Amino acid sequence: MDVTFRDFGPGDAGWLVQQHGDLYARAEGFDETFGALVADILRDFEAHRDPAMERAWIAWQGGARLGSIFCVRVDADTAKLRLFLLVPQVRGLGLGQRMLEECMGWARRRDYRRMVLWTHESHQAACALYRKAGWRLTRSVPVRSFGVDLVEQAWEVDL
Structure with a gap:
């Protein structure tokens, strides 16, 4: 699969909000509050990003975006994986694993000792x-979020 990664840039925020909102509404019935959460995460990333310690990868093939993954700083030892997304047509082709390895390797090279993430x-x-x-599952809690009943999970990995 001929895919390139580039850093977060112009047009990516709108695409990410739309993709997250649309994909999760279709797949899981999420309401509009999920897209709003993604927009808040992206605004915070753009406003406070430390380029030496935080990174985003947008996967491209030709002129089309295929997915994203973000590494953000929690503290001196901990990075957080955020906004990991693949469009449905490229799922199951190994791109997600490649993106995860790229993100974790980058975090290791920045001397983070562990990574955490939140998912469902x-x-x-x-x-x-x-x-x-x-990665290890560290917490699993039933919640009502985004208009649906979910089980929130926290995961972590030592780097």
Whole structure:
């Protein structure tokens, strides 16, 4: 698969908000509050990003965006994986694993000692990918979020 990664740039925020909102509304029935959360995360990233310690990758093929993954600083030892997304037509082709490895490797090279993430139990393919990459499930809690009943999960991995 001939895919290139580039840093977060012009037009990416709108695309990410739309993709997250549309994909999760269709797949899981999420309401508009999910897209609003993604917009808030992106505004915070743009306003406070430390380029030496935080990074985003947007996957491209030709002129089309295929996905994203972000690494943001929690503290001196901990990075957080955020906004990991693949468009449905490229899921299952190894791109997600490649993106996860790129993000984790980058975090290691920045001397982060661990990474954390927040997700939902219903994201089974992503959770299987995390497990395969050595992540551990640390918390699982039933919640009502984005207009639906979900099981929130926290995961972490030592780098």
